[in-house]
Amino acid sequence: MGNRAEEDYNFVFKVVLIGESGVGKTNLLSRFTRNEFSHDSRTTIGVEFSTRTVMLGTAAIKAQIWDTAGLERYRAITSAYYRGAVGALLVFDLTKHQTYAVVERWLKELYDHAEATIVVMLVGNKSDLSQSREVPTEEARMFAENNGLLFLETSALDSTNVELAFETVLKEIFAKVSKQRQNNARTNAVTLGSGPAGQELGPGEKRACCISL
Amino acid sequence: MASDGARKQFWKRGSSKVPGSIQHVYGAQHPPFDPLVHGTLLTATPKVPTTPVKATRASTFQEFESSTSDAWDAGEDDDELLAMAAESLNTAVVMETAHRVLRNHSQRQGRPRPPGAPEPSAEPSADPSAAPGGDLRLVKSVSESHASCPEGIVSDAAPLQRSQSLPHAATVALGGAPEPSALSTSALSEREASRLDKFKHLLAGPNTDLEELRKLSWSGIPKPVRAITWKLLSGYLPANVDRRPATLQRKQKEYFAFIDHYYDSRNDEVHQDTYRQIHIDIPRMSPEALILQPKVTEIFERILFIWAIRHPASGYVQGINDLVTPFFVVFICEYIDDEDADSADISRVPEDVLRNVEADTYWCMSRLLDGIQDNYTFAQPGIQMKVKMLEELVSRIDEQVHRHLGQHEVRYLQFTFRWMNNLLTRELPLRCTVRLWDTYQSEPEGFANFHLYVCAAFLVRWRKEILEERDFQELLLFLQNLPTAHWGDEDASLLLAEAYASSSPSRTPPITTRSEASALQWASRAGQCPCCWLQAPAGEERPCWSRSPRRGTGHGQAW
Numbered sequence: 001m002g003n004r005a006e007e008d009y010n011f012v013f014k015v016v017l018i019g020e021s022g023v024g025k026t027n028l029l030s031r032f033t034r035n036e037f038s039h040d041s042r043t044t045i046g047v048e049f050s051t052r053t054v055m056l057g058t059a060a061i062k063a064q065i066w067d068t069a070g071l072e073r074y075r076a077i078t079s080a081y082y083r084g085a086v087g088a089l090l091v092f093d094l095t096k097h098q099t100y101a102v103v104e105r106w107l108k109e110l111y112d113h114a115e116a117t118i119v120v121m122l123v124g125n126k127s128d129l130s131q132s133r134e135v136p137t138e139e140a141r142m143f144a145e146n147n148g149l150l151f152l153e154t155s156a157l158d159s160t161n162v163e164l165a166f167e168t169v170l171k172e173i174f175a176k177v178s179k180q181r182q183n184n185a186r187t188n189a190v191t192l193g194s195g196p197a198g199q200e201l202g203p204g205e206k207r208a209c210c211i212s213l
Numbered sequence: 214m215a216s217d218g219a220r221k222q223f224w225k226r227g228s229s230k231v232p233g234s235i236q237h238v239y240g241a242q243h244p245p246f247d248p249l250v251h252g253t254l255l256t257a258t259p260k261v262p263t264t265p266v267k268a269t270r271a272s273t274f275q276e277f278e279s280s281t282s283d284a285w286d287a288g289e290d291d292d293e294l295l296a297m298a299a300e301s302l303n304t305a306v307v308m309e310t311a312h313r314v315l316r317n318h319s320q321r322q323g324r325p326r327p328p329g330a331p332e333p334s335a336e337p338s339a340d341p342s343a344a345p346g347g348d349l350r351l352v353k354s355v356s357e358s359h360a361s362c363p364e365g366i367v368s369d370a371a372p373l374q375r376s377q378s379l380p381h382a383a384t385v386a387l388g389g390a391p392e393p394s395a396l397s398t399s400a401l402s403e404r405e406a407s408r409l410d411k412f413k414h415l416l417a418g419p420n421t422d423l424e425e426l427r428k429l430s431w432s433g434i435p436k437p438v439r440a441i442t443w444k445l446l447s448g449y450l451p452a453n454v455d456r457r458p459a460t461l462q463r464k465q466k467e468y469f470a471f472i473d474h475y476y477d478s479r480n481d482e483v484h485q486d487t488y489r490q491i492h493i494d495i496p497r498m499s500p501e502a503l504i505l506q507p508k509v510t511e512i513f514e515r516i517l518f519i520w521a522i523r524h525p526a527s528g529y530v531q532g533i534n535d536l537v538t539p540f541f542v543v544f545i546c547e548y549i550d551d552e553d554a555d556s557a558d559i560s561r562v563p564e565d566v567l568r569n570v571e572a573d574t575y576w577c578m579s580r581l582l583d584g585i586q587d588n589y590t591f592a593q594p595g596i597q598m599k600v601k602m603l604e605e606l607v608s609r610i611d612e613q614v615h616r617h618l619g620q621h622e623v624r625y626l627q628f629t630f631r632w633m634n635n636l637l638t639r640e641l642p643l644r645c646t647v648r649l650w651d652t653y654q655s656e657p658e659g660f661a662n663f664h665l666y667v668c669a670a671f672l673v674r675w676r677k678e679i680l681e682e683r684d685f686q687e688l689l690l691f692l693q694n695l696p697t698a699h700w701g702d703e704d705a706s707l708l709l710a711e712a713y714a715s716s717s718p719s720r721t722p723p724i725t726t727r728s729e730a731s732a733l734q735w736a737s738r739a740g741q742c743p744c745c746w747l748q749a750p751a752g753e754e755r756p757c758w759s760r761s762p763r764r765g766t767g768h769g770q771a772w
Contacts, residue, residue, distance in 0.1 A: 021531075022493045040505075043497050043531045045639065046630035049689045064686060071490070073530045076592040077630060 009053050009062040013173050014084050015166075016114075018106055019091035020099040021070030024125040027156035028091065029067045032166050037157055044069040047081050054167060056174050063170055075109070082113035086177075087120070087169045094124040094153060097134040107147065119172045121150035123165055128155040405435070412438045418454030421445055427655040433706065434651045440547045443540070444573065446654035447580045465572035471519045479518055487529050491517045494534050500555040500643065503542070508559050508567065513537055516575045520582070527589035532634040536581060539638075539647050540574040554643075584661050588633060596633040599665055600625050603633075606669045610715050614676045621685045628692040632668050636660060640671070641697050641705070648705040663712065670711035 017025040026044050030036045033052040048067045053060055066085070068078040082088075090106050092099040103122065110120065122144040124135060137153060144151035150168060154161040412435060415426050426445060434442045444450040449464070450457050479488035495513050498504045504513065516537055521529035542554040548566050549557045559567065587595030604625045608615040618625070631639050638646050649667065653659030672679075675695060682688045697704070 021490060040497055040501055042499065042639070043494050045532055045634050047627065048693055049627070049686075051686050051690070062686075069531065071531050073528075073589065073591075073593065077596075077626070080626075 009060040011059060011174070011177065012062045012064050013086050013170060014064045014066065015087040015089065015169060015173075016066045016068060016082055016085045016110075017089050017091060018068050018078075018082075018110060019070055019089075019123075020093070020096075020102060020106075023070065023091045023093040023096075023099050024156050025070065025089075025091050026067055028089070028123070028125060028154065028162055028165075029065055031156045031159060031162045033065070035159075043071075046074055046077050052166075054170060056167075056171060059174065061170050061174060063166065065166075079109060079113045082110060085114050085118055086173050088114070088118055089121050089123050089165065089169065090149070091123045091125050092135065092140075093126050094135045094137075094140070095126050095129045095132045100124075100135045100140065103143070107149075117176070119150070119169055119176065120148075121152060121165060121169050122147075124151075124153040125156060127153040127160055128158045409435045409437065412442065416441055416445075416454075421452045421454070423452055431652050431655040433648060433702070436546070439647075439651070440544050443543055443650070443654060444577060447577045449573070449576050449580060461569070461573070464576050465569055468519070468572035468575050469568070471523070472515055475519060475522055476515060478522075484518075484522060487521050488514075488518055490531075491521070491529055491534070494531055498534055498538065502556040503554060503559070504538075506559050509541075512541070512567070512571045512574075516571065516578065519575065520579060524582070524586065527586055530589040530593075530634075532631075533582065533589060535635045535638040537574060537578050538643065539650055540577045540581075541570065542643065543647060544570045544573050581660055584658060593634070595661075596630060597626075599633050599661075600629050603629055603665050603668050603672075606665060606715070607672055610669055611673045611676060614673060614679055617680055618688070621683065621688055623685060623688050623692070627689060629668060629672075631693075632671070633664075636664060637668070637671065640695055642700055644702070645697070645700050645705040648702050649709065652709050663716065666712035666716040667708055669715060670708050674708065674711070 017029060019025055021043070026041050026048070027037050029050055030038065030041065033050045044067055046069055049065070050067065051062055051064050053062045055061070066081045068074070068081060088110055090103060090110070092103055094100070107120070110118070122140060124137070124140050140153075141151050143149075150172065152161050152165045152168070154165050156162055408429070411429060412426075415421055415429065416438060423445065426442065430442055430446060441450070445452065451460050478484050491514055495510050495517075496505060498513075503509055513534065517529055517534055520533070521527075545557065545559070545562065545567075546554055548562055548570070562570075582589075585595060587593075588599075589595075604615070607625075636646075637649065641649070650659075653663060656663040675691075678691060679688065682691060
């Protein structure tokens, strides 16, 4: 049952996918982890989970990605999953301005429950539907810059930038972790910033959620 | 149900403020929406039920009659509900059924189970209400012939499929207990024919014995009588045969009055978010071939929108949409010949029939949701509580599986949230959901309480795979994508039998007895918090989750 080839990895990074319902979070994830796209993928209920291991230099990084439902009613459940995340993709649909207008609220939600040092990328999805674009690229880019977020436009449908988006986030996390490890060379704990007590690195860096913020 | 007596009094008093079929909902945080207070509930022309009814002004006798007539209906409903509450299922019959299914299954599987179960008996059951478990192989072959889904037969060892794509390939065969004509052996045929006869006899009236109907339905309802049996079991149809046509007509009229009155408001500012969500969710449902037919899409939109704005305590929550499908499919199957409802061409169904199916679906779905609305109110306290209860249950039924999950840091909420929120509709093919619902509707609180035992049986069903997996991520991937695409009637029946066995007092005395109503009530009576099982301080009766619904897991300190 599972892919045994993926067993060897040096790091597990927990990443969350957030954003309004229907912006394409689940398809971004399935494109990244299984190279699949479905026009009628089912609505995500609560939180769903997927993984993929990527190589960054000589390090094998296992991305443990939590795809959260956009529906507001699930917020009480889903926000619990932000804890321990070291990366987030905040997705909006660039053909629906309403999904972009609430990005700030999502950001607040994220920072309320995750650590402030979390790596966040703003993702404008559905770039293949440029004829019905409602959010100008520059506007979103400016917002991202002002808020210290990474930014990319993607299309889960035609694969544009999907790989790049996830890899950029993972690289950024990896860079932070590496820097942290150098700083804390003498300690056993790998943390980014001031992590909550009790989240120590497991032996061999092989436990889920082993990198805490 | 505790307030039934009082409610009945209220109804009988004949107050003019009769709120249709809106009932007080356990767990709701706001009083039910009353259209008579918030606007004029229309009155309808009593003429033709299939034409859209327009609002007529004025206080005519017809208006009075139409706004109060369901008071009597409600009164009778209450009688039926009270009767339901008072009577519990005949434990001996169900137990016997459960044991028989388990026995036959273990015989086939060649593994010892259940302890203490008597030796399998060879003679066919004399009791037609028992499960079709006399010869499971025969049943299986029948249910497979009904299923007629070549792609549906997937090996357990096949790569995991995302559950989203689960029922696509598998045709929905709502065979249930098979029809006599489709049977391959005379013995089975005879038994099933007699079963169907028994159903028909019960349904013929003049008054259907609902207790008897529940007993019979527990082990599966034959397809030809499933629609009417569901309507009776849900309390939508009166037990009295003579009153059924009038009741149906009135409820159908009432539903379309709601449509006339409310549906145009879907683009108003207050409702547009609700409508938008429903509108983008329906195309993401399954089975696509059915749901994506424009007429069906519109029907689902109307049903969900009307339900949502009439139940503002919860409104529309994803998952509720999946609860429409089984009713719609079962009711529409009365009118189409196709074996598989998946690809049934609805455009061939007459317009008035479709309207009736829509109204019936709305009311039956409403009744189901009345029992589980706290699953969908703010912070979803019903689900949080049920996940806790499930965890407790599994720790008693299969401590090894429970410990294994814990050791690998898998939390129940991570994979059972969807089981509760969508009542397993995402985990099982539609045909299994339909079979499950035969039983849920025969149980006193099937969707709220017995569902927990089914979930526990469902989890333990995968114990071998779970125990073999020693990695958090692989465990979670497996649990979120369980390979059930090929499941049929037999698997569903087995699950129900296992669930019954674990809910029965003889096997797990500490949990509860089903005749004592819900486990929640049991916990409250025992003075324990139903989510954390801590003892309540003297005099404190409310469970902790109802005090601080935002923190389903932060119970301890709430006491």
